[in-house]
Amino acid sequence: MGASVSQVRRFLSPVMAHLPPRVRLMLRGALADARGLPRRFTDPQRRRDPWQTLHNDGSNADFHTSGAMVLKELIDIWGMKATDRVLDIGCGNGRIARPAATFLSSGRYTGFDIAAGAIRACRTQHAGDGRFAFHHLDVRNTEYNPGGRLSDAELTFPCEDGQIDFLFAISVFTHLTPEASDRYLAECARSLAPGGRAFITILLLNEPRRAGIADGQSRFALHPWRDAAMVADPASPEQCIAHDESVVRERLTSLGLKVDGLIRGQWCPPTTSEGHMHDVLLLSRS
Ligand SMILES: C[S@@+](CC[C@H](N)C(=O)[O-])C[C@H]1O[C@@H](n2cnc3c(N)ncnc32)[C@H](O)[C@@H]1O
Numbered sequence: 608m609g610a611s612v613s614q615v616r617r618f619l620s621p622v623m624a625h626l627p628p629r630v631r632l633m634l635r636g637a638l639a640d641a642r643g644l645p646r647r648f649t650d651p652q653r654r655r656d657p658w659q660t661l662h663n664d665g666s667n668a669d670f671h672t673s674g675a676m677v678l679k680e681l682i683d684i685w686g687m688k689a690t691d692r693v694l695d696i697g698c699g700n701g702r703i704a705r706p707a708a709t710f711l712s713s714g715r716y717t718g719f720d721i722a723a724g725a726i727r728a729c730r731t732q733h734a735g736d737g738r739f740a741f742h743h744l745d746v747r748n749t750e751y752n753p754g755g756r757l758s759d760a761e762l763t764f765p766c767e768d769g770q771i772d773f774l775f776a777i778s779v780f781t782h783l784t785p786e787a788s789d790r791y792l793a794e795c796a797r798s799l800a801p802g803g804r805a806f807i808t809i810l811l812l813n814e815p816r817r818a819g820i821a822d823g824q825s826r827f828a829l830h831p832w833r834d835a836a837m838v839a840d841p842a843s844p845e846q847c848i849a850h851d852e853s854v855v856r857e858r859l860t861s862l863g864l865k866v867d868g869l870i871r872g873q874w875c876p877p878t879t880s881e882g883h884m885h886d887v888l889l890l891s892r893s
Contacts, residue, residue, distance in 0.1 A: 628750045628843055636663035643670075657700035657728040664699030664725065665778060674702035678710060681775060685806045685868075685889050690714050691772040694764065694798060696791065697721075697779035701729035704739060711738055719765050721746040721755060740765075750782055750845040759787035764794045771798040773805075780809040781885065782845045785834040789858055796862035799892040805864070808872075808885040810849035812837060816875050825875040826884070855888075864890045 623631045636659030647653045656670045666673050681687040681703070689712040695703060698718030707716055719742040720726055726743040733739035742765040747755035774795060780788055795805050810827070812820075812835070820829050820837065827847055829837035835851035838844040859866060868889035871879040880887070 624840075628753065628846065632663040632750070633660055636660040639663070639666075655732070657725075657732075659700075662700055662722045662725040662728065664702060666700070666702050670700065670702055671705075675706045677777060678703050678706045681773070681806055682710070684870075684887075685773075685804055687773045687775075687804075687806075688714065692770060692800075693717065694766055694771045694774035695719075696764070696774060696776035696795075697782075698725070698729060698741065700725050701732055701741075703775075703777070704729055704741075705732060708733065708736060708739070714738065716740070717742070717766055717771075719744055721748055721752040721759075748782060748845050749843050759783065760790045762787075762790060762794065764798050766798050768797055769800045769803075772800055772803050774798060774803070775806040777806075777808050778885065780807060780850070781847055783848065784844065785836050785850065785854070788850055788855070792855075792858050792864065793862055795890070796864050796892065799864075801892055803892045804867075805888070805890040805892075807888045807890065808883070809855070809888060810847075810872075810874060811852040811855060811869075811886045811888075812849050813852045815877055816849075816852075819875045819877075827874060859888075859890065863893050865893060867891050 623634060626634070639659040643656070647656065653671050687693065689710055692715045693707070695716065695718035698704060698720050701718065704716055704718055716739045718729055721744055723743050726741045729741040744757065744762060744765070745755045746752060746757045746759045746762055748759065780791070783791060799805065819825055827839050829839055829849055830841060832838045832841060832844060835854060837849045839847035856866065866888060870883055870887040871877060872883040872885045872887065873880055874884050
Protein backbone atom coordinates (compact mmCIF):
# COMPACT_ATOMS: atom_id res chain seq x y z
CA MET A 608 0.00 0.00 0.00
CA GLY A 609 2.79 2.49 1.08
CA ALA A 610 4.86 1.83 -2.07
CA SER A 611 1.93 2.19 -4.43
CA VAL A 612 0.84 5.47 -2.84
CA SER A 613 4.35 6.93 -3.18
CA GLN A 614 4.46 5.81 -6.82
CA VAL A 615 1.17 7.57 -7.42
CA ARG A 616 2.53 10.66 -5.66
CA ARG A 617 5.72 10.73 -7.81
CA PHE A 618 3.64 10.35 -10.95
CA LEU A 619 1.24 13.13 -9.87
CA SER A 620 3.85 15.63 -8.62
CA PRO A 621 4.40 17.53 -11.89
CA VAL A 622 0.63 17.64 -12.48
CA MET A 623 -0.02 18.83 -8.90
CA ALA A 624 2.30 21.81 -9.32
CA HIS A 625 -0.12 23.29 -11.87
CA LEU A 626 -3.29 22.79 -9.84
CA PRO A 627 -4.93 25.52 -7.75
CA PRO A 628 -3.57 25.36 -4.16
CA ARG A 629 -6.88 24.19 -2.65
CA VAL A 630 -7.14 21.25 -5.08
CA ARG A 631 -3.45 20.38 -4.69
CA LEU A 632 -3.68 20.37 -0.87
CA MET A 633 -6.86 18.30 -1.01
CA LEU A 634 -5.34 15.68 -3.31
CA ARG A 635 -2.19 15.43 -1.18
CA GLY A 636 -4.45 15.08 1.84
CA ALA A 637 -6.41 12.31 0.14
CA LEU A 638 -3.17 10.41 -0.54
CA ALA A 639 -2.14 10.83 3.10
CA ASP A 640 -5.56 9.58 4.23
CA ALA A 641 -5.23 6.55 1.93
CA ARG A 642 -1.82 5.77 3.41
CA GLY A 643 -3.14 6.13 6.95
CA LEU A 644 -6.19 3.86 6.46
CA PRO A 645 -4.60 0.63 7.75
CA ARG A 646 -3.47 2.38 10.97
CA ARG A 647 -6.84 4.09 11.37
CA PHE A 648 -8.63 0.73 11.27
CA THR A 649 -6.20 -1.18 13.48
CA ASP A 650 -5.38 1.44 16.14
CA PRO A 651 -8.41 2.70 18.13
CA GLN A 652 -6.48 5.87 19.14
CA ARG A 653 -6.28 6.89 15.48
CA ARG A 654 -9.89 6.25 14.61
CA ARG A 655 -10.92 9.86 15.30
CA ASP A 656 -7.92 11.48 13.62
CA PRO A 657 -9.04 14.31 11.30
CA TRP A 658 -9.15 13.64 7.56
CA GLN A 659 -6.34 15.41 5.72
CA THR A 660 -8.57 15.57 2.62
CA LEU A 661 -10.74 18.12 4.49
CA HIS A 662 -7.81 20.19 5.79
CA ASN A 663 -4.29 19.18 4.91
CA ASP A 664 -2.07 20.33 7.78
CA GLY A 665 0.96 18.49 6.44
CA SER A 666 1.03 15.86 9.19
CA ASN A 667 0.23 13.22 6.57
CA ALA A 668 -0.57 9.79 7.95
CA ASP A 669 1.26 10.51 11.18
CA PHE A 670 -1.04 13.00 12.93
CA HIS A 671 -1.05 11.12 16.20
CA THR A 672 2.64 10.31 16.68
CA SER A 673 4.00 13.56 15.27
CA GLY A 674 1.71 15.67 17.48
CA ALA A 675 2.96 13.91 20.62
CA MET A 676 6.56 14.40 19.46
CA VAL A 677 6.13 18.14 18.88
CA LEU A 678 4.46 18.61 22.28
CA LYS A 679 7.38 16.76 23.95
CA GLU A 680 9.79 19.17 22.25
CA LEU A 681 7.84 22.20 23.45
CA ILE A 682 8.10 20.84 26.97
CA ASP A 683 11.70 19.54 26.83
CA ILE A 684 13.37 22.21 24.70
CA TRP A 685 11.52 25.33 25.75
CA GLY A 686 9.86 24.49 29.05
CA MET A 687 6.13 24.59 28.33
CA LYS A 688 4.39 23.99 31.67
CA ALA A 689 1.18 22.21 32.59
CA THR A 690 -0.07 25.43 34.18
CA ASP A 691 0.74 27.73 31.22
CA ARG A 692 -1.75 29.82 29.29
CA VAL A 693 -0.88 28.60 25.79
CA LEU A 694 -1.48 30.09 22.33
CA ASP A 695 -1.21 27.83 19.25
CA ILE A 696 -0.87 30.06 16.16
CA GLY A 697 -2.15 28.27 13.03
CA CYS A 698 -3.25 25.27 15.10
CA GLY A 699 -4.47 23.32 12.05
CA ASN A 700 -6.46 20.20 12.94
CA GLY A 701 -5.23 20.30 16.54
CA ARG A 702 -2.25 17.97 16.17
CA ILE A 703 -0.60 19.43 19.28
CA ALA A 704 -3.82 20.32 21.13
CA ARG A 705 -4.77 16.66 21.23
CA PRO A 706 -1.84 15.37 23.32
CA ALA A 707 -1.87 18.66 25.30
CA ALA A 708 -5.25 17.63 26.76
CA THR A 709 -3.52 15.02 28.91
CA PHE A 710 -0.55 17.29 29.71
CA LEU A 711 -2.20 20.54 30.82
CA SER A 712 -3.41 20.71 34.42
CA SER A 713 -4.73 24.17 35.30
CA GLY A 714 -3.30 25.56 32.02
CA ARG A 715 -5.47 27.02 29.24
CA TYR A 716 -5.08 26.40 25.50
CA THR A 717 -6.18 28.81 22.78
CA GLY A 718 -5.74 27.88 19.13
CA PHE A 719 -6.58 29.78 15.98
CA ASP A 720 -6.38 29.07 12.28
CA ILE A 721 -7.61 30.53 9.02
CA ALA A 722 -9.13 27.23 7.86
CA ALA A 723 -12.73 26.84 9.07
CA GLY A 724 -12.69 23.04 8.66
CA ALA A 725 -9.62 22.73 10.86
CA ILE A 726 -11.24 24.72 13.65
CA ARG A 727 -14.39 22.58 13.39
CA ALA A 728 -12.23 19.46 13.86
CA CYS A 729 -10.54 21.01 16.94
CA ARG A 730 -13.85 22.07 18.50
CA THR A 731 -15.34 18.61 18.00
CA GLN A 732 -12.31 16.94 19.53
CA HIS A 733 -12.24 19.15 22.65
CA ALA A 734 -15.98 19.74 23.09
CA GLY A 735 -16.87 20.14 26.77
CA ASP A 736 -13.26 20.76 27.90
CA GLY A 737 -13.30 24.31 29.31
CA ARG A 738 -9.50 24.59 29.14
CA PHE A 739 -9.62 24.71 25.30
CA ALA A 740 -10.86 27.47 22.96
CA PHE A 741 -10.49 27.56 19.17
CA HIS A 742 -11.04 30.54 16.87
CA HIS A 743 -11.51 30.74 13.13
CA LEU A 744 -10.08 33.97 11.67
CA ASP A 745 -11.08 34.46 8.06
CA VAL A 746 -7.67 35.66 6.91
CA ARG A 747 -6.58 35.63 3.26
CA ASN A 748 -3.75 33.32 2.28
CA THR A 749 -3.17 32.25 -1.32
CA GLU A 750 -2.35 28.74 -0.17
CA TYR A 751 -4.81 27.98 2.64
CA ASN A 752 -7.66 30.49 2.37
CA PRO A 753 -7.65 32.45 -0.91
CA GLY A 754 -11.15 33.88 -0.34
CA GLY A 755 -10.49 35.18 3.20
CA ARG A 756 -11.91 38.62 4.09
CA LEU A 757 -9.14 39.87 6.39
CA SER A 758 -5.53 40.73 5.67
CA ASP A 759 -2.96 38.88 7.76
CA ALA A 760 -0.90 42.06 7.96
CA GLU A 761 -3.71 43.62 10.08
CA LEU A 762 -4.69 40.64 12.17
CA THR A 763 -5.17 40.76 15.95
CA PHE A 764 -4.59 37.47 17.79
CA PRO A 765 -7.61 36.29 19.81
CA CYS A 766 -6.17 37.10 23.25
CA GLU A 767 -5.72 40.04 25.62
CA ASP A 768 -2.40 41.86 26.06
CA GLY A 769 0.17 40.00 28.19
CA GLN A 770 -2.10 37.02 28.92
CA ILE A 771 -0.06 34.22 27.29
CA ASP A 772 2.78 32.35 29.02
CA PHE A 773 3.78 30.13 26.11
CA LEU A 774 3.04 30.46 22.41
CA PHE A 775 4.10 28.53 19.39
CA ALA A 776 3.71 28.59 15.62
CA ILE A 777 4.62 25.35 13.82
CA SER A 778 4.97 25.64 10.01
CA VAL A 779 3.07 28.93 9.89
CA PHE A 780 5.75 31.59 9.30
CA THR A 781 6.73 29.52 6.24
CA HIS A 782 3.37 30.71 4.78
CA LEU A 783 3.57 34.38 5.82
CA THR A 784 4.70 37.28 3.64
CA PRO A 785 7.26 39.66 5.22
CA GLU A 786 4.48 42.13 6.16
CA ALA A 787 2.40 39.40 7.75
CA SER A 788 5.45 38.05 9.55
CA ASP A 789 6.14 41.54 10.98
CA ARG A 790 2.56 41.78 12.18
CA TYR A 791 2.51 38.28 13.70
CA LEU A 792 5.77 38.94 15.59
CA ALA A 793 4.27 42.18 16.95
CA GLU A 794 1.19 40.25 18.02
CA CYS A 795 3.41 37.64 19.72
CA ALA A 796 5.10 40.45 21.67
CA ARG A 797 1.72 41.96 22.61
CA SER A 798 0.23 38.64 23.70
CA LEU A 799 3.11 37.36 25.83
CA ALA A 800 3.27 38.02 29.56
CA PRO A 801 6.62 39.30 30.88
CA GLY A 802 8.91 36.25 30.98
CA GLY A 803 6.69 34.43 28.46
CA ARG A 804 8.29 32.19 25.83
CA ALA A 805 7.75 31.51 22.15
CA PHE A 806 8.72 28.56 19.91
CA ILE A 807 8.52 29.50 16.23
CA THR A 808 9.50 27.40 13.23
CA ILE A 809 10.67 29.42 10.24
CA LEU A 810 13.10 29.33 7.29
CA LEU A 811 15.86 31.89 7.88
CA LEU A 812 18.20 33.14 5.15
CA ASN A 813 21.77 34.25 5.74
CA GLU A 814 24.81 34.26 3.46
CA PRO A 815 25.77 30.55 3.90
CA ARG A 816 22.12 29.56 3.33
CA ARG A 817 21.85 31.69 0.20
CA ALA A 818 25.04 30.04 -1.09
CA GLY A 819 23.62 26.58 -0.25
CA ILE A 820 20.42 27.38 -2.15
CA ALA A 821 22.44 28.56 -5.17
CA ASP A 822 24.42 25.27 -4.99
CA GLY A 823 21.25 23.18 -5.00
CA GLN A 824 21.76 21.99 -1.39
CA SER A 825 18.39 23.22 -0.11
CA ARG A 826 15.45 20.84 0.33
CA PHE A 827 13.28 23.63 -1.11
CA ALA A 828 13.99 25.11 -4.53
CA LEU A 829 13.72 28.79 -3.58
CA HIS A 830 13.76 31.86 -5.82
CA PRO A 831 14.58 35.47 -4.89
CA TRP A 832 11.42 37.42 -4.14
CA ARG A 833 11.03 40.78 -2.43
CA ASP A 834 12.20 42.28 0.89
CA ALA A 835 15.19 39.89 0.81
CA ALA A 836 12.77 36.93 1.14
CA MET A 837 12.79 33.84 -1.12
CA VAL A 838 9.82 31.73 -2.24
CA ALA A 839 9.27 28.32 -3.81
CA ASP A 840 6.68 29.58 -6.29
CA PRO A 841 6.46 33.30 -7.12
CA ALA A 842 2.96 32.65 -8.56
CA SER A 843 1.80 31.40 -5.14
CA PRO A 844 4.37 32.87 -2.72
CA GLU A 845 2.56 31.77 0.43
CA GLN A 846 3.18 28.13 -0.47
CA CYS A 847 6.68 28.36 1.02
CA ILE A 848 8.54 31.53 2.13
CA ALA A 849 12.01 31.95 3.64
CA HIS A 850 12.75 35.18 5.55
CA ASP A 851 15.94 37.17 5.84
CA GLU A 852 17.52 36.42 9.24
CA SER A 853 18.86 39.91 9.90
CA VAL A 854 15.47 41.50 9.08
CA VAL A 855 13.74 39.10 11.50
CA ARG A 856 16.34 39.66 14.24
CA GLU A 857 15.99 43.46 13.95
CA ARG A 858 12.24 43.17 14.20
CA LEU A 859 12.46 40.93 17.27
CA THR A 860 14.84 43.33 19.02
CA SER A 861 12.58 46.30 18.29
CA LEU A 862 9.64 44.39 19.81
CA GLY A 863 11.47 43.43 23.01
CA LEU A 864 11.61 39.74 22.09
CA LYS A 865 14.94 38.11 22.98
CA VAL A 866 16.41 35.29 20.88
CA ASP A 867 17.48 32.75 23.51
CA GLY A 868 18.21 30.03 20.98
CA LEU A 869 18.22 29.28 17.27
CA ILE A 870 18.21 25.69 16.04
CA ARG A 871 19.26 25.66 12.40
CA GLY A 872 17.10 23.07 10.65
CA GLN A 873 18.08 20.49 8.09
CA TRP A 874 16.40 22.19 5.17
CA CYS A 875 19.72 23.70 4.08
CA PRO A 876 23.28 23.49 5.42
CA PRO A 877 24.80 24.60 7.72
CA THR A 878 22.51 22.88 10.26
CA THR A 879 22.72 22.49 14.03
CA SER A 880 19.78 20.09 14.25
CA GLU A 881 19.41 16.37 13.88
CA GLY A 882 15.65 16.36 13.96
CA HIS A 883 14.16 19.63 12.72
CA MET A 884 13.50 20.34 9.07
CA HIS A 885 12.76 24.05 9.65
CA ASP A 886 14.77 26.47 11.78
CA VAL A 887 13.44 26.98 15.30
CA LEU A 888 13.50 30.34 17.10
CA LEU A 889 13.32 30.17 20.90
CA LEU A 890 12.18 33.58 22.15
CA SER A 891 11.37 35.21 25.45
CA ARG A 892 9.64 38.44 26.41
CA SER A 893 11.53 40.75 28.72
C1 LIG B 1 1.53 23.13 7.69
S1 LIG B 1 0.06 23.50 8.54
C2 LIG B 1 0.59 23.30 10.26
C3 LIG B 1 -0.58 23.14 11.22
C4 LIG B 1 -0.20 23.04 12.69
N1 LIG B 1 0.57 24.19 13.13
C5 LIG B 1 0.57 21.76 12.95
O1 LIG B 1 1.79 21.83 13.16
O2 LIG B 1 -0.05 20.69 12.90
C6 LIG B 1 -0.01 25.26 8.37
C7 LIG B 1 -1.25 25.84 9.05
O3 LIG B 1 -1.14 27.24 9.08
C8 LIG B 1 -2.41 27.77 8.80
N2 LIG B 1 -2.18 29.13 8.35
C9 LIG B 1 -1.74 29.56 7.14
N3 LIG B 1 -1.66 30.89 7.11
C10 LIG B 1 -2.04 31.32 8.33
C11 LIG B 1 -2.18 32.59 8.93
N4 LIG B 1 -1.93 33.72 8.24
N5 LIG B 1 -2.58 32.66 10.23
C12 LIG B 1 -2.86 31.54 10.93
N6 LIG B 1 -2.77 30.31 10.40
C13 LIG B 1 -2.36 30.21 9.14
C14 LIG B 1 -3.00 26.83 7.77
O4 LIG B 1 -4.40 26.92 7.68
C15 LIG B 1 -2.53 25.49 8.32
O5 LIG B 1 -3.44 24.93 9.22
